[in-house]
Amino acid sequence: VTVKIIVATRSTEKSRVWCSAFEPVWPEAHFIAWADEQGAVDADYAIVWGPPAELFQRELQLKAVFNLGSGVDALMKLPALPDNLPIVRLEDGGMVEQMVEYIVHGLVRASREFTAYEASQRAGHWNPLPPIRRDEWPVGVMGMGTIGAVVAQRIASLGYSVAGWSRSPHSIPGVRNYSGPGQFSAFLARTRALVNLLPLTPATENILNRDTLGQLHPDAYLINVARGRHLVEADLLDLLDSGRLKGALLDVFRTEPLPAGHPFWQHPKITVTPHISAITLARNTAEQIVNKIHLMRRGQPVTGLIDRAAGY
Ligand SMILES: NC(=O)c1ccc[n+]([C@@H]2O[C@H](COP(=O)([O-])OP(=O)(O)OC[C@H]3O[C@@H](n4cnc5c(N)ncnc54)[C@H](OP(=O)(O)O)[C@@H]3O)[C@@H](O)[C@H]2O)c1
Numbered sequence: 001v002t003v004k005i006i007v008a009t010r011s012t013e014k015s016r017v018w019c020s021a022f023e024p025v026w027p028e029a030h031f032i033a034w035a036d037e038q039g040a041v042d043a044d045y046a047i048v049w050g051p052p053a054e055l056f057q058r059e060l061q062l063k064a065v066f067n068l069g070s071g072v073d074a075l076m077k078l079p080a081l082p083d084n085l086p087i088v089r090l091e092d093g094g095m096v097e098q099m100v101e102y103i104v105h106g107l108v109r110a111s112r113e114f115t116a117y118e119a120s121q122r123a124g125h126w127n128p129l130p131p132i133r134r135d136e137w138p139v140g141v142m143g144m145g146t147i148g149a150v151v152a153q154r155i156a157s158l159g160y161s162v163a164g165w166s167r168s169p170h171s172i173p174g175v176r177n178y179s180g181p182g183q184f185s186a187f188l189a190r191t192r193a194l195v196n197l198l199p200l201t202p203a204t205e206n207i208l209n210r211d212t213l214g215q216l217h218p219d220a221y222l223i224n225v226a227r228g229r230h231l232v233e234a235d236l237l238d239l240l241d242s243g244r245l246k247g248a249l250l251d252v253f254r255t256e257p258l259p260a261g262h263p264f265w266q267h268p269k270i271t272v273t274p275h276i277s278a279i280t281l282a283r284n285t286a287e288q289i290v291n292k293i294h295l296m297r298r299g300q301p302v303t304g305l306i307d308r309a310a311g312y
Contacts, residue, residue, distance in 0.1 A: 003293070006043035006059055008034035008051035009068065018047065018068070021282035026290045045293055048075065056080040064088060064296060066289045068280055070095065070146065072306055073200035073227060087306040088292055091146050094281030099147050099197070100154045102277040103223055106249035107155060107193050109271070110221035111137045115247055119268070134159050138217070140191030142207075143226065144170045144177065147278070148197035163187055167310075185215055192217035199312035200227035210235040219246040225277040228253040233264070240269045251277040 007015045007022070015033035022031050032041050034051065040058045048055070049068035056062075057080050064086040067075055072089050075081065109115060113129050120127040137160055141152040144166035156162040156174040163176040165187040170177050178187035188194070194216055198204045208224065209232040222245065224231055233254060239245040247269040253262075256275055264270050292302040306312065 003029045003045070003297075004032065004041060004043045005029055005045045005047060005293075006032050006034055006041060006055070007047045008055050009049040012036075018282070022047070022286045022290065025283075025286040026293075029290075047289060050074055051078070053078045053080050056082060056085075064293075066090075066292065068285060069093075071199055071227060072312065073229075076306075076308075076311055083308065087308070088289075088302060089304045089306060089312075090280060090285060090288065091304045092284075093288060094284040095278035096147050096150050098278040099225060100151055102225060102251070102273075103151050103195055104155065104158070106195075106221070106223040106271075107137070107139060107160070109249065110193055110247060115269070115271070135161065137161075137192050138163070138190055139193045139195065140165065140187055140216075141175075141195045141197060143197035143199070144172065144175075145197070145199075148195075149175075151195065151197065160193075163190060184212070188212055188215035190217075191220065193221045193223065195223045196226045196230055198226050198230060200229055201311035203311070205229050206232050208232065208236070210239065213239055213245060216245070218244070220244075221246050222248040222250075224248070225251045228256065237263060237267070240267065245269075247271070249273075251275055 007018045009015045009018060012033050012035045019031040019033050032043065034055065042061045043059050044061060044063055046055060046059060046062050046065045047068060048065055056078065062085060067087065067089045070090055072087060075087065111132050116129060139155050139160045139162045141148045141162065141164045144152065144164040148164060149172055152162050152164045152175045153172060163178060164170060164172060165178045165184060167179065169179045196208060208230050213222065213235065236248060249271045250264065251273045252275055258264060258272060264272055295302050
């Protein structure tokens with residue numbers, strides 16, 4: 001019997017594009033793009049990114065759902081999502097290398113004063129600033145998962161002092177580990193460049209706020225590449241405007257696209273990018289998900305299963 005897989009993303013057109021990425025990887029399977037007007041297709045598996053809530057009311061035979069990204073926060077909010085349906089997230093999918101580059105860019109932008117030099121150029125000023133030492137830039141990475149652990153090691157290999165913070169303890173060569181709420185303040189207090197790579201869960205929503213960002217080194221720099229809802233935007237603006245923080249590189253926002261007229265657009269201390277720090281690569285993603293479906297069908301364990309209680 002042919003395996004039926006429904007692909008439900010933000011539009012039928014985008015779902016069709018994803019189907020054509022999967023079809024060459026598994027030609028024997030039947031990939032069906034979600035369309036609002038179509039009836040139930042009795043799919044065995046679903047592959048999703050921001051699917052319509054009706055997916056889980058219409059498709060009642062699903063054995064598992066595969067998310068086309070690392071973060072499942074939007075999926076977990078769907079009320080019709082059955083409690084016992086296994087959810088599998090994307091692991092890396094070509095994103096780790098992109099994230100390393102993006103974060104190294106942000107760190108060097110801060111530590112080597114590129115924002116100030118860009119302003120000097122626009123003003124026509126030849127204005128060398130005092131050299132900056134790496135030991136003045138301890139880096140803290142929130143989240144030691146698939147992405148955070150690699151990012152932390154790469155930054156450490158450049159000669160920065162790096163710490164990681166996670167829910168459970170991790171031992172990563174060259175990276176000092178802090179874990180749990182009890183060690184969060186100590187982690188913040190040793191950090192000047194803060195990188196957020198946490199999943200968005202009830203425990204991490206609004207975690208970047210006046211109180212936590214205020215515990216960083218003076219003149220600290222924030223790089224948020226995880227989710228917009230981690231950050232209390234008004235608190236960041238206050239800390240930047242009072243001079244408590246040096247600047248921020250932001251890839252994710254509470255509302256995306258970032259609304260016209262939002263204060264972040266023109267802020268001299270903020271660099272904005274449109275959620276591009278790491279993009280899922282279609283071929284890599286299709287191969288990863290198809291491999292996992294084969295494993296499941298053979299009754300073998302797969303990695304990347306979401307812990308429904310923890311929310312990631
Ligand atoms: N901007 C983009 O384009 C983009 C692209 C990809 C991913 N992302 C974001 O990056 C996030 C991380 O991705 P990933 O693949 O690295 O995730 P992951 O492998 O699930 O890792 C998550 C890490 O966060 C830690 N964590 C979770 N809840 C915590 C809490 N309450 N307190 C402290 N630590 C906590 C986990 O701790 P344990 O190790 O103890 O479990 C783990 O180390 C995604 O969820 C997504 O939101 C953004």
